[in-house]
Amino acid sequence: MERIYPILNNVIPLLVVAVIVVAIVRAGREPLWKEAYRRLGRNRMAILALTVIGLYGLIGVLDSLGWQDSPTSDRMTIIDRMFTNVPKERTYSAPLAIVTTGEPKPHPLKGKHLLGTDGVGTDILYLTLKGCRTAMIVGGFTSLLATPLALLFGLMAGYFGKRVDDAIQYTYTVFSSIPDILLIIALMLVLGRGLFNLCIALGITAWVGLCRLTRGEVLKHRDREYVRAARALGLSNTRILLRHVLPNLLPIVIISVTLGFSGLVLEESILSYLGIGVDPGTGSWGNMIDAARVELAREPVVWWNLASASTALFILVLAFNIFGDALRDAVDPRLRSS
Amino acid sequence: MADTLLAVRNLKKYFPLRKGLFAPRAYNKAVDDVSFEIPKGSTLALVGESGSGKSTVGLMVLDLLEPTGGDILYNGQSFAERKGKDRLALRREMQVVFQDPYASLNARMNVRETVTEGMVVHRIGANAAEREERAAALLQQVGLPPSALDRYPHEFSGGQRQRIAIARALSVEPSFIVLDEPTSALDVSVQSQILNLLRRLQRDKGLTYLFITHNLGVVEYLADAVAVMEAGRIVERGTVDEIFDHTREEYTKNLLRSIPSLDPENRKLLLNAD
Amino acid sequence: MRCETLLILACGVPKLAESNSSTPLLQVENLHTFFDTPRGTVRAVDGVSFTINKGETLAIVGESGCGKSMTALSLLQLVPEPAGYIESGRILFNGKDLLDLTWDQMREVRGSDVAMIFQEPMTSLNPTFTIGWQMVEAMEIHDTTTGQQARKRAEELLSLVDIGNPAQVMRQYPHELSGGMRQRVMIAMALSNSPKLLIADEPTTALDVTVQAQILGLMRKLQQEMGMSILLITHDLGIVAEMANRVAVMYAGHFVEYATTRDLFRTPLHPYTQGLFASLPARARRGQDLAVLEGTVPDAANWPPACRFEPRCPYRWDTCAKVPPKYHPADAVWPSRCHLYDPEITDRPRVGAPRGKVPSGSELQSAEPKAETPLPEQVAS
Numbered sequence: 003m004e005r006i007y008p009i010l011n012n013v014i015p016l017l018v019v020a021v022i023v024v025a026i027v028r029a030g031r032e033p034l035w036k037e038a039y040r041r042l043g044r045n046r047m048a049i050l051a052l053t054v055i056g057l058y059g060l061i062g063v064l065d066s067l068g069w070q071d072s073p074t075s076d077r078m079t080i081i082d083r084m085f086t087n088v089p090k091e092r093t094y095s096a097p098l099a100i101v102t103t104g105e106p107k108p109h110p111l112k113g114k115h116l117l118g119t120d121g122v123g124t125d126i127l128y129l130t131l132k133g134c135r136t137a138m139i140v141g142g143f144t145s146l147l148a149t150p151l152a153l154l155f156g157l158m159a160g161y162f163g164k165r166v167d168d169a170i171q172y173t174y175t176v177f178s179s180i181p182d183i184l185l186i187i188a189l190m191l192v193l194g195r196g197l198f199n200l201c202i203a204l205g206i207t208a209w210v211g212l213c214r215l216t217r218g219e220v221l222k223h224r225d226r227e228y229v230r231a232a233r234a235l236g237l238s239n240t241r242i243l244l245r246h247v248l249p250n251l252l253p254i255v256i257i258s259v260t261l262g263f264s265g266l267v268l269e270e271s272i273l274s275y276l277g278i279g280v281d282p283g284t285g286s287w288g289n290m291i292d293a294a295r296v297e298l299a300r301e302p303v304v305w306w307n308l309a310s311a312s313t314a315l316f317i318l319v320l321a322f323n324i325f326g327d328a329l330r331d332a333v334d335p336r337l338r339s340s
Numbered sequence: 341m342a343d344t345l346l347a348v349r350n351l352k353k354y355f356p357l358r359k360g361l362f363a364p365r366a367y368n369k370a371v372d373d374v375s376f377e378i379p380k381g382s383t384l385a386l387v388g389e390s391g392s393g394k395s396t397v398g399l400m401v402l403d404l405l406e407p408t409g410g411d412i413l414y415n416g417q418s419f420a421e422r423k424g425k426d427r428l429a430l431r432r433e434m435q436v437v438f439q440d441p442y443a444s445l446n447a448r449m450n451v452r453e454t455v456t457e458g459m460v461v462h463r464i465g466a467n468a469a470e471r472e473e474r475a476a477a478l479l480q481q482v483g484l485p486p487s488a489l490d491r492y493p494h495e496f497s498g499g500q501r502q503r504i505a506i507a508r509a510l511s512v513e514p515s516f517i518v519l520d521e522p523t524s525a526l527d528v529s530v531q532s533q534i535l536n537l538l539r540r541l542q543r544d545k546g547l548t549y550l551f552i553t554h555n556l557g558v559v560e561y562l563a564d565a566v567a568v569m570e571a572g573r574i575v576e577r578g579t580v581d582e583i584f585d586h587t588r589e590e591y592t593k594n595l596l597r598s599i600p601s602l603d604p605e606n607r608k609l610l611l612n613a614d
Numbered sequence: 615m616r617c618e619t620l621l622i623l624a625c626g627v628p629k630l631a632e633s634n635s636s637t638p639l640l641q642v643e644n645l646h647t648f649f650d651t652p653r654g655t656v657r658a659v660d661g662v663s664f665t666i667n668k669g670e671t672l673a674i675v676g677e678s679g680c681g682k683s684m685t686a687l688s689l690l691q692l693v694p695e696p697a698g699y700i701e702s703g704r705i706l707f708n709g710k711d712l713l714d715l716t717w718d719q720m721r722e723v724r725g726s727d728v729a730m731i732f733q734e735p736m737t738s739l740n741p742t743f744t745i746g747w748q749m750v751e752a753m754e755i756h757d758t759t760t761g762q763q764a765r766k767r768a769e770e771l772l773s774l775v776d777i778g779n780p781a782q783v784m785r786q787y788p789h790e791l792s793g794g795m796r797q798r799v800m801i802a803m804a805l806s807n808s809p810k811l812l813i814a815d816e817p818t819t820a821l822d823v824t825v826q827a828q829i830l831g832l833m834r835k836l837q838q839e840m841g842m843s844i845l846l847i848t849h850d851l852g853i854v855a856e857m858a859n860r861v862a863v864m865y866a867g868h869f870v871e872y873a874t875t876r877d878l879f880r881t882p883l884h885p886y887t888q889g890l891f892a893s894l895p896a897r898a899r900r901g902q903d904l905a906v907l908e909g910t911v912p913d914a915a916n917w918p919p920a921c922r923f924e925p926r927c928p929y930r931w932d933t934c935a936k937v938p939p940k941y942h943p944a945d946a947v948w949p950s951r952c953h954l955y956d957p958e959i960t961d962r963p964r965v966g967a968p969r970g971k972v973p974s975g976s977e978l979q980s981a982e983p984k985a986e987t988p989l990p991e992q993v994a995s
Contacts, residue, residue, distance in 0.1 A: 236431035529907035532893035561895030598827035600852030
């Protein structure tokens with residue numbers, strides 16, 4: 003069992019990437035997506051945004067693959083290895099400085115640090131890159147948890163209507179009446195800090211919006227004539243839902259998830275800042291921003307920790323928003339020539 | 341006299357309008373006591389204006405909408421008596437072609453998938469290859485080439501999409517087809533192609549049609565019997581000659597009077613302006 | 615369409631000079647309206663000419679994609695921009711070319727001299743405002759009347775279009791009215807400035823047949839009372855018979871026949887027109903196949919080089935695919951764009967014997983057996 007973990011840890015990220023690539027390629031066979039890809043291809047901003055996201059994803063993957071050099075040493079990821087030559091300093095240092103900052107007697111630095119170092123001398127660039135993995139996992143894994151849940155309930159509520167619809171609507175209305183933050187705090191206190199616990203907590207609050215959206219779309223399609231024709235053919239409800247209604251919902255769902263991704267990443271950083279997010283040891287932009295609380299009060303001000311984390315966060319969120327909008331425009335049937 | 345394939349008795353469909361505390365206080369009586377019979381191999385045209393309830397009748401006949409009251413008998417057996425597998429078998433017998441060629445096909449499925457799906461459910465054709473053969477044959481019957489199998493609905497015109505919808509309906513080998521305004525959304529020249537096709541299919545396969553329409557020209561060309569609906573009730577019933585030449589109902593007379601005449605020397609409409 | 619309605623009704627007081635009875639009210643010469651699309655230039659209206667006299671109704675009849683709606687929109691320069699544009703031609707209204715006018719001058723024409731009503735009354739009316747509000751606004755933009763007077767005039771107009779309870783309707787919203795009522799409201803708004811020309815684009819297609827009869831009757835009545843001319847765009851030959859003095863049959867961007875209604879219905883010359891009549895379902899044809907116009911309308915980005923109807927024509931022969939037919943050949947009593955009537959075409963066959971071959975031009979076609987093309991006398995029953 004112990005021996006499987008290291009292998010799993012490396013296989014899973016690759017598997018995820020493979021699944022995503024395969025899904026994108028197979029979707030391209032359908033006219034809807036083929037047309038959407040073509041449109042996206044002509045949108046330079048979208049391509050740029052997608053490249054940025056891909057870059058972040060790549061860094062995240064690189065930070066997931068790793069191995070132990072010897073049975074007793076720590077597991078080091080590829081990112082870790084890229085930074086082995088970057089020494090740990092004593093304490094803070096400004097970007098590209100040669101001496102430490104904030105000490106009564108500045109010490110010379112052992113190496114060059116593009117973005118400076120933090121309180122314990124760790125390179126900021128290194129920390130920022132490690133945050134990518136956290137962000138990607140938060141966005142991706144949470145979506146993975148929330149989406150099937152939302153789809154299931156949305157489909158049932160929209161298609162079967164009446165009591166089922168009422169029950170599901172009451173459920174998510176209750177959920178959405180509790181402020182997300184409070185609910186997450188409560189869940190985190192129960193589950194404890196940690197990346198995957200956070201994903202679970204976020205997932206439980208995130209499914210509501212998507213469920214509403216799904217339900218609305220199902221209602222739109224339920225009385226369409228092609229669904230009626232399918233029922234007349236004798237198809238079972240399950241088959242109709244899965245083969246007819248769901249594929250017509252997917253574009254909306256995918257767009258919603260893409261746009262929601264960045265929201266989740268932001269939530270993580272807020273929660274880590276509040277101290278109920280990921281473990282302090284895990285690299286995350288939220289933790290870096292949290293550390294900045296104290297750092298900004300120092301003399302001289304240590305701003306580079308905050309700046310790096312915020313910038314990295316900002317760029318990722320911006321990229322997702324731009325890409326999400328472009329995707330929506332590319333897929334929107336109103337813009338399609340019929 | 342051929343025997344009756346479909347019989348509808350005192351069919352009702354009431355939609356609740358306002359929910360009172362225990363029961364709705366007002367109803368929209370979309371269908372209010374409708375009865376008719378369709379002999380095997382013939383065409384009954386159900387005529388009426390929008391809001392008359394004719395489409396609702398069609399949906400109930402297809403078992404797509406639960407009636408509030410009344411009974412529907414297919415081949416002498418009531419719908420209510422059929423359960424489970426029998427109900428499914430009934431679906432195979434009765435198919436539908438809708439009005440809107442754009443909404444009646446799933447845009448995400450290609451023609452092959454659309455036409456073979458019914459076969460899969462009803463276990464027609466032993467394997468995929470055989471189903472594909474049948475699908476190609478169906479397409480040929482409706483006047484489309486086999487190359488259409490790989491294409492998607494948006495690549496076809498309205499008339500061609502209706503042909504695909506007809507092929508889908510035929511794919512499960514039904515005996516009875518409900519046609520809900522199948523040509524209203526089509527151009528005149530395409531309409532004639534589809535009408536010819538429907539006539540030919542009826543002749544070759546002995547199909548029975550319930551043709552729902554407001555287009556009286558199509559009715560007088562195609563129908564064996566006519567039932568005129570107004571506000572949920574049948575106000576008149578008869579053969580084409582009886583209705584068009586000898587009607588006594590005021591509603592029907594008004595309907596017939598409103599059809600524009602095709603003779604500029606004998607215009608009708610100015611008389612109707614009030 | 616909503617904003618187009620407002621545009622149409624937005625105008626000022628000064629009107630173009632009154633016509634005398636000898637000048638036609640509207641004279642369109644060689645109109646070309648094109649669209650730039652990724653597939654190439656679509657020649658939606660490709661050389662259309664016609665006249666409308668005072669008090670007369672001209673119908674343009676054709677199927678979807680023939681360009682008839684674009685023709686109507688071009689008259690008021692409402693062609694969807696930026697892709698669409700009027701490439702060339704003259705539109706003479708009371709002798710003055712509308713294409714020469716500035717934007718403001720054109721706005722003055724719209725709604726006062728020329729008004730337009732559309733097919734879908736629901737989207738032509740703003741759903742968030744009451745009927746009364748919209749009608750009064752239209753008049754206030756026109757500058758004709760304001761406030762109390764405008765409301766009174768609006769009520770008068772509503773009764774003019776046979777709406778029984780104008781005061782109540784004024785307070786209602788579009789979605790509370792039936793399709794027929796909405797179309798009447800549209801007509802009332804269009805009439806609020808006594809236009810000389812009413813352009814009606816498929817005004818009754820979305821309506822039930824009884825309501826259609828009422829609306830058409832109403833339009834005829836108003837025409838007679840106000841001396842208004844009507845340009846009627848439709849695909850329904852029955853409406854043409856009832857309403858029009860003259861009719862133009864449009865196919866693939868240009869007219870293929872142009873005659874008085876009586877003449878056209880008695881003896882249609884062009885094979886397409888004949889095909890339209892022959893494909894009408896009628897009691898006289900019970901038990902037989904309807905004559906079928908094979909194939910489909912050609913792609914607007916790629917009109918066939920010579921005769922555009924050739925791929926579907928039952929009479930076609932070699933010349934038809936090589937030489938474009940003249941609009942008004944010598945042997946035709948009225949314009950009929952077909953080589954059959956051109957004495958200069960030496961190899962034309964005897965008229966009356968359709969070829970009977972299934973056209974090869976269209977890829978997806980019906981395998982129906984072809985039927986004879988009967989003469990139209992058999993149709994009008």
